[in-house]
Amino acid sequence: MEENRNKTLILSDEVVYSCHSSGDCCRHDWIIGIDDESIQRVLKLDWKDINPDFTVKSCYKPLLNPLPTGEKFTFSRTDCGACVFLDGQNYCQMHNHFGFDVKPQVCKEFPYYFMETPEGIVVGLSFACGSVRAFKGSPLADKEVEIRKVLSGSYRIRKFPENLELYPGIAMSWEEYKYLEDSLLVIVKDKNQSFSRALLSGHILAGMVALSLKQVEIQAQATGEAPRETLLGGMQKLQLDHFHSIQKIAENIKAPTRISHQYLAPYYTWLMFSRDEWSRLGLVWNLYRNYYKFNKGKGILEGIAKEDSDIDLEKVLKVRYSDETPEVDGFLRKYWAHVIFRKSLLPSMGIFRGYQTLISLYGLMKWLAKVQAYRQNRNEVSLDDIKESVKILEQKYILHSQFSKLFTLHPILTQMLDRMYIRQSFAPSILLDNQSN
Ligand code: SF4
Structure with a gap:
């Protein structure tokens, strides 16, 4: 985990975050899993003068099923659904009395989301956090020291899949993915189209055009010929055209006469x-x-x-x-x-x-x-x-x-x-x- 401290961070410059102590992330019915090491660390703290009733039994509850990340326990809740460590002023009692470092990793980490890619660790934010949703806080570039500290203790860094598939059975490289992602971001941010139409343009690109380009490339490879087109080459042409041809197709699609909500x-x-x-x-x-x-x-x-x-x-x-x-x-x-x-x-x-x-x-x-x-x-x-x-x-x-x-x-x-x-x-x-x- 320590080895992640010096890796390149890829930070979004379009989201911001600072904790405003709403206590919202410490309430409600979502499952906060706690690792065993954190449980032991917190119990060893001197709670005598703060809350002598803080014991394994009173503070932690076993989960019905362990989480995919391995945690077997969650925090006990008060009658109003708050974590037992949250006080009446919305402060975490661990943080308040013993400092940020003693808190369980899951609490230090929220609302950050990490994914390791071939170019570095992508740092995302969860919009479950009210400050993130309200765009209230500091740019991530100003929080690099804090982010690196959280990252160094993280055991839940996701890995970009090694065998990425464009479509079941059709592989895609990191370079191709990056190009597709950049293209989707251009399309989604382009205000020349309503947001729903922009998502439809993205669907045409990711679900149809990219697949057709890749199939042309695969067929050529199978016959040993030079491909007439490649996924990267085709997407570069679309980018030069600012994706107008794709947007045009999306603009001409009509809503089905019967809208289904089955999905x-x-x-x-x-x-x-x-x-x-x-x-x-x-x-x-x-x-x-x-x-x-x-x-x-x-x-x-x-x-x-x-x-x-x-x-x-x-x-x-x-x-x-x-x-x-x-x-x-x-x-x-x-x-x-x-x-x-x-x-x-x-x-x-x-x-x-x-x-x-x-x-x-x-x-x-x-x-x-x-x-x-x-x-x-x-x-x-x-x-x-x-x-x-x-x-x-x-x-x-x-x-x-x-x-x-x-x-x-x-x-x-x-x-x-x-x-x-x-x-x-x-x-x-x-x-x-x-x-x-
Ligand atoms: S331990 Fe502290 S930060 Fe973590 S959920 Fe409980 S009150 Fe919130």
């Missing part, structure tokens, strides 16, 4: 499954039930959080969503560009599946924002609704350590999603939903 069923089911820990049979039963309701656009669903009342799906789908106000547009572009820069989605799932998942999660974000507005009897989504839904996405999906299970442990969910992802109407149905344009 939401696996994601909503995953949320309930990870919250309530159903059996495998329970998962399948609920998946089909939810699939039926989302397909019809009607039915009653359980609330997102345990304490929430039920959701009337038909009413939620009638809430208006627009990505065209300057504030919403600005927030969406910065957030989704950061998701791409951070590499927390596309490479870890393979580019085709990763980009389709990104589109689905954008659709889920819209739906969750509508749920927020519906709960407050409003018929239009606000920027705050969108920010709240981004927080859920970050906590429960994109940066959730268990989210990859959706594509590994539960083949039914995976198969259902993969079948939807290859339909031609899939991306337009989500991105050109007339409630959003």
Whole structure:
């Protein structure tokens, strides 16, 4: 871990962060796993005069299943859902009395997200943090000393996949990936298109054009001829044209006459499954039930959080969503560009599946924002609704350590999603939903 201290850091200059002590990251129902070493270190502190009741039993709870990163325990919570170490003024008692260094690595690390790539360690931020979502704080370049210190203790640095696939069975090099990522970032930030259309242009590039270029290259290699075109060469030409030809195709795509919301069923089911820990049979039963309701656009669903009342799906789908106000547009572009820069989605799932998942999660974000507005009897989504839904996405999906299970442990969910992802109407149905344009 120490060896990471001197590695090149790749820092985004479009996000900022400083802790504003809201205590928000130490509350709510997300799982904070603690490593054994941190548990022992914290128990050895002299709590006598601070809180003599702090013991293993009172402070830590075993997790039902260990996390993929190996942690077997989480913090105990107070009745209002806060970590037992959080005091009434929203200060961490470990930090307050003994300093930053004694805190468990997971607490030191939030909201940073690290990924090791062939060019250095990419440092991303989690938008589950309110200061990050509000763009309140210092540029990451000013926090390099702090970042290096956190990084040196990290045991959860993700690795850029060695065998990256553009499409199942079709490999892609780091250089090709970098070019594709840079191209997607140009497209997503280009304000000549609405944000939804920009995502559609990205879909055409990542899901269709890049694949066709690569296939031309592979076929030529198989016959021993020089390829008429290569993935890199084709993308360079598109970049010279500022991706106008791709944007033009996206502009001419029409919304399907029937908008389907089926794709939401696996994601909503995953949320309930990870919250309530159903059996495998329970998962399948609920998946089909939810699939039926989302397909019809009607039915009653359980609330997102345990304490929430039920959701009337038909009413939620009638809430208006627009990505065209300057504030919403600005927030969406910065957030989704950061998701791409951070590499927390596309490479870890393979580019085709990763980009389709990104589109689905954008659709889920819209739906969750509508749920927020519906709960407050409003018929239009606000920027705050969108920010709240981004927080859920970050906590429960994109940066959730268990989210990859959706594509590994539960083949039914995976198969259902993969079948939807290859339909031609899939991306337009989500991105050109007339409630959003
Ligand atoms: S230990 Fe401190 S920083 Fe970590 S969750 Fe608890 S209160 Fe927050």
